Amino acid sequence: MIISNTDVMTLDEIETFVCIAEVGGFTEASRRLHRSQPAVSRRIHELEQSLDAVLFERAGRRVTLTEAGRALLPYAEAALAAVRDGERAVRDRTVGALTFRLAIVGTLADSHIVDALRAFTARFDEVTVDLRTATSREVSALVRSGEADLGLRYHPDTDPKLESIPLGDEKLYVIVPPAHRITAAELPDLLPLRDEKWLGFPAERGKQGSFRNLLERHLAAAGLQHPQITTVDSLTAQKRLVEAGLGVALMPVSSVREELRIGSLRMIDVPSMNARIPVVAVRRIAGHQSQAATAFLQVLADHTPDLVEKG
Template sequence: MTFDEVETFVCIAEVGGFTEASRRLHRSQPAVSRRIHELERSLGAALFEREGRRVALTDAGRALLPYAEAALAAVRDGERAVRDRAPQARSLRLAIVGTLADSHIVDALREFTAQSDDVSVDLRTATSREVSALVRNGEADLGLRYNTDADPKLESIPLGDEKLYVVVPANHRVTAGQLHDLSVLRDDKWLGFPAERGRGSSFRGLLEQQLTAAGLPNPSITTVDSLTAQKRLIEAGLGVALMPVNNIREELRIGSLRVIDVPSVDARVPVVAVRRVGGYRSQTANDFLALLAAHTPGLR
């Protein structure tokens, strides 16, 4: 079992397919397939089964995954520990949910890089689940995501909550700046992110809760998995949504979107930093985390 084989196995498990794994790893698809074939041959067990264009872990694959992730993380920790002892070699590997890229977190990152011009920052955007995976297998020193991760291998550090607001196009038929509840919007098409199993505090779960509480038990919700796409659809008058106000600062500035205040709606999504329990903790990552805590006192 080689490092390359383990790395390839974990990547495929994370992204759900050989094609995407080959892109992530910058290797040809035949090379990726060959590594998995050799790994399966050495273990005497199939690790993946095909489901259309995607693949799923077999029982053997699920048994191997946590150990493979731990092995990768340990090797990468060792590499980091050595590199951090070299002069002028400080770096920060940060994984962040894309929708947090317009928040106070980026202000903290800007100040950090301004104060630490000898630090290189490797920034990757991903979903909350992917952020945790990147931290778990050692590809990221810190992850910034929504909701606490229940994985005991990860430590979740609360940073605050992102409050969600009702966002409508500038020319929406409701001109009031404040509404008593959401019932006035019962005929609107709502835009929401994909549902997350068991996550009532996800964006989709919170939207469904708020609409049900407003007496709209079967609302029309169109699933749109891109924040940018949601904003463009709202601007075009094709829906309304619940969003953090930080994600629409530019649209509010130019007047293409509006926020309607609904005091009865108190939808908040927890934001946390995640790091691996027992993993190597560089001084650079500790310094950024301290600055981040000062920048995000409860978020908003």
């Protein structure tokens, strides 16, 4: 049981701790929680005092979990999720009080998934949709803590507490600046791009299906044994660098739809590469399955043929 006591963790403290662990900083957590930064710091100080342990290592504005913090995190997420599950279970039985919380990778919000959302809201006009955009890792964290009923992300999550439901996949294209020396819209293979500087996301330890791993595997398969890959951890930064002629990248169309429309970027198809990235829905296996989330999954299944490009 979570009660308010100076020697026991409070729900506010748990929520603040999980949020900081998720976003990696006190400033961003204060924005997410709509609380002042001193209030956020005070809750963590009180939590650390009650546990007699330091939970975060601070380095400027960024923080990382200590060993004690890593030990606490799964239990804190479970406690927070249980409380939120209880709230939703009650609201699911209250007429006119249905809210569906969906976390989605930002680029997918500009894909055919929007069609599924439109169909869902038209069919269930009594349901309020609370939409959050995040990275794939953050989407899973929001679902794990119960802050989202359902998440839409790239690649299945290996967390045994989460179920990953395949939706299809998105094809990846070589993205180049409009004035790139190769003017063809299609290439037989990647060899004409052997001397290019590539832009890629950071490597993720143990993540064989990550964007970086996918890029490295396809470059190696094309015979590019020692490609130049510059690590850029922001999708927006990658696009701006490609626009400036400082590299090329592999991306799904949903990531660059607007840039392709206005002509600031151009895509080259390499059919022989057949690079694709899976899109999945994630939900907690033992969590409360809200009526709204179940209904949306059905609408999503109905739209799967048009949701993403299929092989």
